[in-house]
Amino acid sequence: MWFNGLLDLSVPQLLLVALALTHVTIVSVTLYLHRHSAHNSLDLHPALAHFFRFWLWLTTAQNTKEWTAIHRKHHAKCETEEDPHSPVVLGIRKVLLEGAELYAEAATPETLQRYGQRTPEDWVERTVYTPHKHWGIILMAAINLMLFGVHGIWIWAVQMLWIPVWAAGVVNGIGHYLGYRNFECADNARNISPIGILIGGEELHNNHHTYPNSSKLSRRWYEVDIGWGYIRLFQLFGLAKPKGYRPIAHYVPGKQEVDVETVQAIANNRFDIMRQYRKRVMEPVLRQQKALMDEEVRPRYRKLKRLLSREVTLIKPREQEHLESVLERHDILRQIYEKSHELQALWRQRGLKPQEKLQALMDWCKDAEASGIRYLEEFAAHLRAYSLRPA
Ligand SMILES: [Zn+2]
Ligand SMILES: [Zn+2]
Structure with missing residues (x-):
């Protein structure tokens, strides 16, 4: 035993x-x-x-x-x-x-x-x-x-x-x-x-x-x-x-006015916002563009999909080159790519006063809504609804 x-x-x-x-x-x-x-x-x-x-x-x-x-x-x-x-x-x-x-x-x-x-x-x-x-x-x-x-x-x-x-x-x-x-x-x-x-x-x-x-x-x-x-x-x-698991921003359906709280809510929730941008803007626009892509770009479509939303510091020089060459050929992709970086500047750019950030976000939304790109227009309306407080 x-x-x-x-x-x-x-x-x-x-x-x-x-x-x-x-x-x-x-x-x-x-x-x-x-x-x-x-x-x-x-x-x-x-x-x-x-x-x-x-x-x-x-x-x-x-x-x-x-x-x-x-x-x-x-x-x-x-x-x-x-x-x-x-x-x-x-x-x-x-x-x-x-x-x-x-x-x-x-x-x-x-x-x-x-x-x-x-x-x-x-x-x-x-x-x-x-x-x-x-x-x-x-x-x-x-x-x-x-x-x-x-x-x-x-x-x-x-x-x-x-x-x-x-x-x-x-x-x-x-x-x-x-x-x-x-x-x-x-x-x-x-x-x-x-x-x-x-x-x-x-x-x-x-x-x-x-x-x-x-x-x-x-x-x-x-x-x-x-x-x-x-x-x-x-x-x-x-x-x-x-601790720390509660939502750091709230989506208030129907809210249309951009205010200082919207800026703060978006910055707090930036990783989720950029994920939504990928899902709601980048991916649908990219799908539309797929039919127009030439033989060189289409086989690398999945890679491109990842690169468009990848954190900039993680993109390798060769990937950057590939991305640039695609953006040169597809103006609409360049537009949505640039808009994503303009949005990120809201929290990446140091030293901006709250009022300057508010102005930047208002301009961003206005530009997006006038872009003629439906997904971008809808995303701007979506951003406006963010707040620090629930409805
Ligand atoms: Zn850890
Ligand atoms: Zn780790």
Whole structure:
């Protein structure tokens, strides 16, 4: 009996237990380390926060200050030489295979000092978790052996590999490399899958980089963020309070007058506005133009579709050349492309006074409405209806 440990479980049961244990670890990372500690987008009851901290010590040897500091630096320096784990800079192989090593390298005293503010420094952190960060995983190995016998060894190995592979490797690597983009945020973040269960919703990485202060990572009706499900569940028991997930702008049907609030609402909601511009203006105009495209352009239609709305800093020189040559041949595409950049100037251009921004938006709408391009006219009317307050 000792061979199978105190619980004496069958292999399917053991597999389920391994999955459940690693799931608790993933939930601890996404809720506690990521949303609560690094981004402060989630308040947690101290008891629940400490449970997660204890569990992470037990299963990952991960220190809250280190993780938090490295992650905040990742957002602050995204896809630059200073980003601790950018596949754009370091290559996907390195981030996928050496994710955990990159964390260890990045945890310098300067980084911890600069980005590690507001992390636990209580007695148990100072005397146990930080100085004895590996005791937890040793204790876990002993518990596993006791409960699951020899099977405790592979369960422990799976537990030890889970975060380096899924979080450090897959989220940090694939999440900045492959997948779809809902929003044109300034870095290369992507949503790996619309159903975020395996890694607790962290699959929705483009949404997260676009709205880093939101505790909810899903943005479209078909996206599922299981971390958000847990937050709502804990909230029912008074153990969690999400922040930053409410709408930052309101659409007021029938509103026609552009005012300072409209400008503010549009700027707050800029990523969503630009997504709507892509859907409501760029794509329909592009579809109309497709019939007129010559042999050189048509095969690259899908690429062109992406390039037209791509964040400018992410367009490579060769892509820029291609885009320019198409815009030269299709005047209507040039018009809608330029209008998209004029609109973005509202929040990209620094130092504009509110009144100047208001004038710029009014001019933008007037021009769009006089452009003779139906989709652009309709979009201007759509923009006018934005406000900071609901109807
Ligand atoms: Zn990222
Ligand atoms: Zn983050």
